Amino acid sequence: MRAEHLTDDRLIELSTLEAPSATEQRHLSACARCDARRVRLQRLLEDVSDAATAAADAAFPPERLARQQSRILARLLHEGRPARVIAFPAGHTQPEPVAARTRPRSRWIAAAAVAGLVVGVIAGRFGHDYSFSRPARVIVAHTAEQPELRAPGSTGTIREVTASISEDEFLNQLEMAIDSPAAAALQPIDDLTPRAWDVR
Amino acid sequence: MSRTPPRRAPSTVAGAAAPLAPLSRDSQLAAEIKGLVASGDRDAARDRYGELVAHQQRRAVRIAYQYLRDAHDADEAVQDAFVKVFTHIISYREDLPFEVWFTRILVNACLDLRKSRARRLRWAVPMSSSSDTPPSDPATPEPTPEQRLVSRERADEITAAVESLPDRQRTVFTLCHVAEQTTAEVSQALGLSEATVRVHLFRAVRKLRRLLDHAS
Numbered sequence: 001m002r003a004e005h006l007t008d009d010r011l012i013e014l015s016t017l018e019a020p021s022a023t024e025q026r027h028l029s030a031c032a033r034c035d036a037r038r039v040r041l042q043r044l045l046e047d048v049s050d051a052a053t054a055a056a057d058a059a060f061p062p063e064r065l066a067r068q069q070s071r072i073l074a075r076l077l078h079e080g081r082p083a084r085v086i087a088f089p090a091g092h093t094q095p096e097p098v099a100a101r102t103r104p105r106s107r108w109i110a111a112a113a114v115a116g117l118v119v120g121v122i123a124g125r126f127g128h129d130y131s132f133s134r135p136a137r138v139i140v141a142h143t144a145e146q147p148e149l150r151a152p153g154s155t156g157t158i159r160e161v162t163a164s165i166s167e168d169e170f171l172n173q174l175e176m177a178i179d180s181p182a183a184a185a186l187q188p189i190d191d192l193t194p195r196a197w198d199v200r
Numbered sequence: 201m202s203r204t205p206p207r208r209a210p211s212t213v214a215g216a217a218a219p220l221a222p223l224s225r226d227s228q229l230a231a232e233i234k235g236l237v238a239s240g241d242r243d244a245a246r247d248r249y250g251e252l253v254a255h256q257q258r259r260a261v262r263i264a265y266q267y268l269r270d271a272h273d274a275d276e277a278v279q280d281a282f283v284k285v286f287t288h289i290i291s292y293r294e295d296l297p298f299e300v301w302f303t304r305i306l307v308n309a310c311l312d313l314r315k316s317r318a319r320r321l322r323w324a325v326p327m328s329s330s331s332d333t334p335p336s337d338p339a340t341p342e343p344t345p346e347q348r349l350v351s352r353e354r355a356d357e358i359t360a361a362v363e364s365l366p367d368r369q370r371t372v373f374t375l376c377h378v379a380e381q382t383t384a385e386v387s388q389a390l391g392l393s394e395a396t397v398r399v400h401l402f403r404a405v406r407k408l409r410r411l412l413d414h415a416s
Binding site for chain 1: 246249250253254257258261262265266271274275278279282283286287319354355358359361362374376377378383398401402405406408409412413
């Protein structure tokens with residue numbers, strides 16, 4: 001019986017995915033050429049695995065693994081626990097009532113300060129009432145009130161941004177702005193603009 | 201130093217889904233930790249979790265390092281994955297191998313880190329344009345005996361070849377040949393069908409052979 005040589009693809013399947021059939025096994029036993037090709041492929045895969053594991057093992061020697069394990073367990077120790085409240089130093093507690101030691105003059109000063117604060121808050125509320133009734137938002141542009149700045153066809157909507165956004169959100173917004181078609185028109189200007197790190 | 205050869209996918213008829221192996225010791229340990237957390241004994245759970253970390257750590261850093269090619273990033277991804285596993289241990293399903301569940305979380309941690317790194321690199325201003333060479337990792341120690349066996353040049357060639365694989369192929373190849381998982385386990389870890397995993401693995405090996413076989 002003369003079986004055909006195994007194809008390269010079949011050798012890959014035999015080396016990684018499945019065992020050879022009985023016919024293939026007989027052929028591999030009889031055909032030195034095919035068997036050598038299979039051994040060569042297996043050796044190559046072992047080389048790749050060895051190189052990968054050796055690189056990782058070199059980067060992570062046992063002492064580094066031990067440090068890593070300690071850090072993981074330390075992180076778990078703090079996981080889900082409320083923040084520690086530091087107690088006020090016990091040595092500063094007053095043995096006698098505070099009122100007994102304060103002088104009448106200092107009490108008047110404290111009362112005046114409180115009264116001033118209350119008056120200031122009330123006056124501020126009447127003078128700048130909008131600050132209490134509106135949400136804290138920053139208006140970036142209001143094109144409806146500035147028709148000369150409005151682009152033809154624009155709807156004149158108010159664009160608002162929240163005062164604080166996370167770094168990831170900020171980068172997301174930047175990426176979306178850059179990917180928009182309108183940004184392509186600015187490319188020539190960008191090309192002309194020197195980079196900060198290019199300027200010496 | 202001896203190491204076990206890569207665990208090959210089950211030798212069954214092509215295309216047939218192989219059954220998963222019986223639950224490992226780590227799966228039983230994970231189930232025990234889940235029980236301790238559920239009963240409120242968090243300190244005992246943490247102690248037992250230390251053992252689980254020790255068992256899985258080496259395999260985890262190999263996967264992460266192969267994925268990220270940076271020791272610091274791999275360190276961070278592995279730590280994040282282990283912390284995440286513990287904080288979500290209550291959602292661990294005891295009928296699945298712990299290794300599969302953990303691998304899935306680890307791969308996601310690597311993906312998140314790589315995405316975040318790419319984003320930061322894109323916006324970062326280079327500190328100096330005079331040196332184009334990347335900084336070497338100060339934590340990388342002397343090469344191991346294993347590393348010395350494979351020549352430096354050959355190792356670089358292999359690294360470049362593996363890195364040239366498309367992401368999916370590289371992930372599947374890494375999990376099968378570095379993490380020594382079966383195609384059935386990889387399919388569960390990545391949420392892909394086993395047939396898809398086999399196709400990716402086949403293509404990865406074919407490409408590696410084309411790139412590397414000439415010099416071996």
